[in-house]
Amino acid sequence: MSSPCGHRAGSGRSHAHGGCDQPGLCACPAVRAEIMPPATRCLRPGSWSDAARCLCRDCPGRLARKQAPALGRGQRAMRALSPEKSFLSRPITGAGLFVLGALLAASVSSLANAAAPEISWPSKLIDPHPLPDDLVLPLPCGGAMAFRAVDVPLPTETLLADRPITLGAPTPQEGYSQFTLQTWLSAPFKPQGKGEQTQKMRRYYLAKYDVTRNQYTAVMEGTKGHCPTAPTLTSPNGGQKPQTSISWNEAQDFLALWTSWLLKNAPQTLPQHQGTPGFLRLPTDAEWGYAARGGAKVSPEGFQQPMWPLPDGALKEDYIVAGAQDGLQKIGSKKPNPLGLYDMLGEVDQMMQEPYRLHHGERLQGQAGGIQLRGGNYLAASADELSTATRSEAPAYNVRTGEPTRQVTTGIRVAIGANALDSPQAVTQAEKEFQALYAHYAQQAARNSPAAQSLLTSMSAHATDAAGKAELARIKAQLVAEAQKREETEQLAVHAQLEALMALGGNIGELDHVASFIATQLEQLSKAAPGQDLSQARANLARRRAQIRVQSEAYAELIRSMIRQLPDRDLLAKAAQEEKTALQQAGRTDSLPLLSIALEDLQQAASGHMPAPEEIARQFHRDTP
Incomplete structure (x- = not known):
């Protein structure tokens, strides 16, 4: 006996009893998704319909009845990627990841020529200090947000290329939190241009200002279809001031909602990596620290200073919102850093993507802590109290209320990132580059410790049991890592x-x-x-x-x-x-x-x-x- 999905009973596969237009589970291997009670159906033969979202998928051996117009390929693909879909809540294999990537690419291709949502807010509400090379992304309800490109020069064009950077401060005062730290940085996006130097450059994007109350409300309410009253520069609720008193989880919700809205309405406005649009997230500690110091816009010696290089006669107070006399200000009230980023120090603490960690000398200690904050806030006694090394921790939860921590001095700044691997070709390239690196460092290890390498080679040739071979492989890998x-x-x-x-x-x-x-x-x-x-x-x-x-x-x-x-x-x-x-x-x-x-x-x-x-x-x- 066959199920409506075309699979025989007793075949070892679950299937719907009744019809694919009835509640149950369709176990077609390419689908594996719950079938909801029908409200819509697909026109295509041999398909089943998720009535809640009218998602048409192949289901062999069954004909669907005509009742609703079919969705376009791009719309189906976008809905297939909805986080509410039950099949996405299950583990995704490597092949499945690339299927999803192909679906996303198809959806973006079908929407690429669509007009971007209209930006109707006054320019001063979006970018008080516009520059010709700003990247501007639309928001729901006619809003927008400005970003600055942060260029990262790399030694080669390879996928695994990155560059070393030194963050933190070399003094022991508060060294447990902000001592010198050596780390590595790269970025996903390629600048436009064909010169040799451009080919070796990568960039990420960082919001020019902290997220304002106007922008936060536009996303959180606008994605639900409830646009607030059009904001003004003199909004009584301080709409142009940074959004504060939100938890780290609420920040993630804001970024997820805005990313989904952009992918559905204006994917062409997002920078692309390996043909796939980027996504919005909080910055990493390395990204924030590199950008705060001025990135490639400053000299190596200037990069190591506690404050980015200032013009002759300039004061730190011209760039930092700090001190009781300042209080919380509208975004862009002070001067920018060399990358054109405003309020990187003072104003509000900025939440990072990864958790806070203590410093153990010149490395991070192993315990992951609470929320990592960078830059300090307006309650600092003076601008001299803050630097690009300023770093602190906020508890993840308020133990008195049981709620996630929300602070009136903490806000967010948005970064645009991307997946590291967005295609099978990228996986192949990463594997090829890694094998070449491993071979190079293996040669270095042999040169550094020829006796040890000779002994390992001899022992490997005579090892017979799996445990012995695994231990020898581990020792070799350790020598390569040391090299x-x-x-x-x-x-x-x-x-x-x-x-x-x-x-x-x-x-x-x-x-x-x-x-x-x-x-x-x-x-x-x-x-x-x-x-x-x-x-x-x-x-x-x-x-x-x-x-x-x-x-x-x-x-x-x-x-x-x-x-x-x-x-x-x-x-x-x-x-x-x-x-x-x-x-x-x-x-x-x-x-x-x-x-x-x-x-x-x-x-x-x-x-x-x-x-x-x-x-x-x-x-x-x-x-x-």
């Missing part, structure tokens, strides 16, 4: 040393320019007024020249130290090329001559010639504007 860690540590050291040489060279050049100017003025004044007292100017000149000598000697000592400690000249060549690429990607071409001088001095030092301090000053004087 990777060693090489990455060496690479980081070489990069840091090259950046230090460029920083010293730039300082030496600037000091020598000033000294030359003072010397010229002294000469002219001596001729114009022979009896004039110029002792103070001469003392100033002597002080500048002493500074030049001290920094030139430090530069020379660093050169000598690098030559003594450099394990592999190929490592220097690789680091130099990566440094050059990073400078070009960041638009810091004025630093390229400094890098060239440092590399030339390293080469000369390797052959036994180290420039004298005076020669060092002259060469940087020539190439420093």
Whole structure:
């Protein structure tokens, strides 16, 4: 006896008893979804209908009756991806993941040419300080939100490429929470352009401002079909101030609702990764920290400072909402950081995607804690109390009320991310790149510990039991991991040393320019007024020249130290090329001559010639504007 789905009873598969238009379960292998009591049916033969959403799916051996117009392929695909569908609540295999990806791609393709929802809010409610390269995403109810691209220069174009960044502060005060931390960063989206530097660049997006009350209400109410009264700049509820007093879970609800709304109504407005639109989430700690410091827009030495570089004469108070006199302000009330991001410090604490962790020296401690907050808030005594390392924890729940924690000083800033793998081709590429990396580090491990590698090879050849082979494989993997860690540590050291040489060279050049100017003025004044007292100017000149000598000697000592400690000249060549690429990607071409001088001095030092301090000053004087 066959079920209405075409499967025989007793075949080991559950099936509906009655008809596919009756309550029950259809067990067609490609479907596995609950069949709801019918209110609509599909036109296509051999299909079943989820009456609650009119989702038509193939179901062999049955004809569906005509009663409702068929949905388009894009609409069916989008509804198949609804989180309420029961078949999505079950574990999804790798093949199933790619089927879902194909469905999403098909839905996006069918909707790509649709007009984006109209943005009707006044521009000042969306972006008080618009820039030509802002990314603007629509919101329900005619609203929108502005984003800034955060570019991440990478050494190669590969899928596994990333770059090291150092966050935190080097001082032990509050080191348990914000000490120096070495981490790695990449990003999903490719900038437009065909140049070599653009091809090696990736970017993510971060909201230009904190989410406002107007924007939060538009999503939470508008996605339910209840648009609030059109917001105004002088809204009595402070609609242009950051949305606070929401829990981390409510922040996730906001992001999920907005992402779903965008995918259904304006998928073409989202940046794409591997042909699939991105999605909205909270930023990671690394993403927030990198963007707060100015990312690739600032120099390596500027990136390590507690505050992004400020223009001459600027005060921290110009950029940070902090102190009792400020209170909570409208978004964009202060000046932006170098990436065009407002209120990164002060105003409201910003929730991160991952939980808070303590610092165990220069690494994170193993326990995952409560809600991680970055940036500080307006209750700080002054702007000087806050920095890009400011980091704290909020409890996940209020133990007195039993409710998720909500704080009047905490808000959210939106990031746009993407899946790491969105196609079978991406999986193949990741596997190929990883195998190449593993082979490379295995060679390094053999070079670092030839005796151990030889012993492992011999033992593996004679091992017969599965447990012994597994243990040998584990030891080999550990040696490979150690080789990777060693090489990455060496690479980081070489990069840091090259950046230090460029920083010293730039300082030496600037000091020598000033000294030359003072010397010229002294000469002219001596001729114009022979009896004039110029002792103070001469003392100033002597002080500048002493500074030049001290920094030139430090530069020379660093050169000598690098030559003594450099394990592999190929490592220097690789680091130099990566440094050059990073400078070009960041638009810091004025630093390229400094890098060239440092590399030339390293080469000369390797052959036994180290420039004298005076020669060092002259060469940087020539190439420093």
